[in-house]
Amino acid sequence: MNIFLVIFTYFSYCFIAVAYTIKIAKYIKLPVHLRWELYPVMHEEKYHYGGSYLEQKDWWDYGQHKSLWKALRYLLRDYLYFESYLKKDKVYWFFLYIAHISFLALILFQILIISSAIIELNGIRIAGDSASLIKISGIICFITGIIGNMGLFIIRLSRPDLRIYTNILIYFGYMFYILLCIIGLLALYYADSHFLWYREFWKGMFILQPISVSFIMAIFIMLINLHLVYLPFTKAIHYITRLFAFFLIRWDDKPNKKGGKLEKKIMEKMDQKVSWLGPHIEAGKRWIDLAKMDKR
């Protein structure tokens, strides 16, 4: 059992890392696209009212004043309190918000456990306060996880506009997470009041000397691992893809300059052959030929 837990833990961390890397690589590798920005573009000087550099006469004579900081500040603020949801639907926002606090607390909990295990393996004793921090992050994660996911489960089930768009897997995701949180609370209460054994488990993981953990703790570890394996099959990566959507699509207002890198990329794309069969398109021709051909 101990060996199995160790192997499964290594596997689940590797699995999520590989799966997410593949997903991110697939996203980034998608070809350059036509401009399709949407204002306000947060790195713009005039972002406060949604203005753009196109308001400037002869805009090409002036450099673009992009502020990455403004864009990041907007995203951070939205990550911190989900402004869009707060404005539109306060009940949904409340449960969604605490469900996300739980998710972030779970990440923090794991980071604290793993880093404290590494620190102790290096001969440095962890002070009692740090152990309390782990416990607090765990408790926040489990309690908010139960309330948030239960709330979302009920809202999705009770509101017709959400119900018809919600599938069994989404409900399963909420239930699975609630189960993880309940088992976490039980493990804390009955088996490991400061998650010290969990930390020992991680130390054993690193030095390849698995230790025995209680049954309830073993279930908790299993559920965390299963959760990691399950995540790539959900939309949870939106924490990351959201950044791409904003920077690569919604705020992508980069003008195409003569002789620039972007122009080179576009020319490569225009050189590709198309196979569309519409009567006004000659399949097999390149984009560039089609664009220059005034097919009637």
Added chain:
Amino acid sequence: MKIEDLSKKSEQLIEITPHDLIPLPYPYDNPTDEPPMKGLTEEQKARYEASLDGILAIGIPKPSNKEEEEGFVKRFLSGLEKLLTPANNWTFLQPLYHSLEYCVKCQICNDSCPAYLASGKKEIYRPTYRAEVLRRIINKYIKKSNKVLLKLAGSDIDLNWTLVARLGELAYRCTLCRKCAQVCPLGVDNGLISREIRKIFSQEMGIAPKELHEMGTVQQLRTGSSTGITPKALGNIIEFMEEEIEEKTGRKIKIPVDKEGAEILLIHNAGEFISWPENTEAFAIIFDAAGIDWTLASDLIGYDAVNYGVWYDDVQLARIAVKHAEIARQLKVKKINVGECGHAHKAMIVVADRVLTGELNIPRESALPILQELVCNGKIKLDPSRNNFPVTLHDPCNMVRLMGIVEPQRQIMRNICPDFREMEPHGVENYCCGGGSGFAIMQSMNFPDWRSAVSGRLKLKQILEVFQSVISPETKKYVCAPCSNCKGQIRDLFAYYNVFERCNIFYGGLVELIVNAMVDIKKPFIEWEWH
């Protein structure tokens, strides 16, 4: 109503009654006064697929036999497959991929959609509805997920002729205003999904509304303009404009045409020449008064800025954009300025920016910043008291939310209109006029009634609200819409509800207001005559 209902045969999925529609303010606050939407004739119903909502935008003919039916579905699937490949759809694959993969179906976008809200929240108009249908088709028929997983993921849907035909029509119930995308916290763009569905129909199946394709882009490429104006006819129109300018203002202005090496090539939406020549005349008067070195082009396509391809077909979009740039290159102008046309702004300046390379990458900009400079820096003498009537500004989605051109037009208005009133919401959060994405020019069967009663309803509501304190017909009021298609939609919307007669609200462009305020023009330029 469920997602899968779209594929189930029924007489009509939804019906819109006056009581469903969002209420309008005084004097339109009695739903029984609502003009009845035209129904389809029995012949039209028998001939075309109209079982979505009883409205026809495309008018897809019903199949005559099983083979035709199967061929139609097969062609749709092959188009869908191409839509997801980099070679065929490099133009929009990344934004499409994101929107298909990362919607969490939180429905936060719904209340931003003018058509969905105005219709009384009809399920099929929900911005996420058509996207979810497409997603299910992809999961089942392109990715070929296994049956159990499809059930669990709620991705089961039957692909049949009814579904495909209804989905095609449904893609033309979204104005592509992208207000739903603007509020999505995850960057999902359901407007784009509508556009991509339109693309499958056009680029693979050869199906598009006649006004956009045959009489739109195809006619523009063949005769020079989607209006049918030929280069020869343009010459006559310009002569007429010069005469009318002289008649109205006493000024003799020679409108420059094909002037090689001019600073500016000004391209109007050619609809202006026919429906609102006062707009193109006003541009000529302002540019002449300011001593600007400008020209119009008379070459095929060079006098019509429209590019309907931006709404439904990337190939047609690219063809027209290349033609515009080619004409500017031949005339050796320094830059292209786009007149008061929102989608032409978006297509020529922004979207086509990644189509035009090398010598074709001619600087392109909106005419609004130049007008702003002329008005705000006192380069033409203006008397704001000449515009002493309540004025509001409609924000064309393409210029504002999709390009970030928000302030130039407002600064002009603040300078020349003492009673300038903002609608709520405005700027990048505006509501579409209801005629976006080609709707304003689509006149087939009973579609114009739908776009007045449904897609344009929130705009009418905003206009009535902003003028509520002066709503009586004794006070003349002006809606400034610096976009040809928006003006067309507002004209039809006002005619449908008799707004000019009942409330004395007129509409027009921005340059007309500027010329109306010019001190050295004796007669008022705005004539307050309904057309």
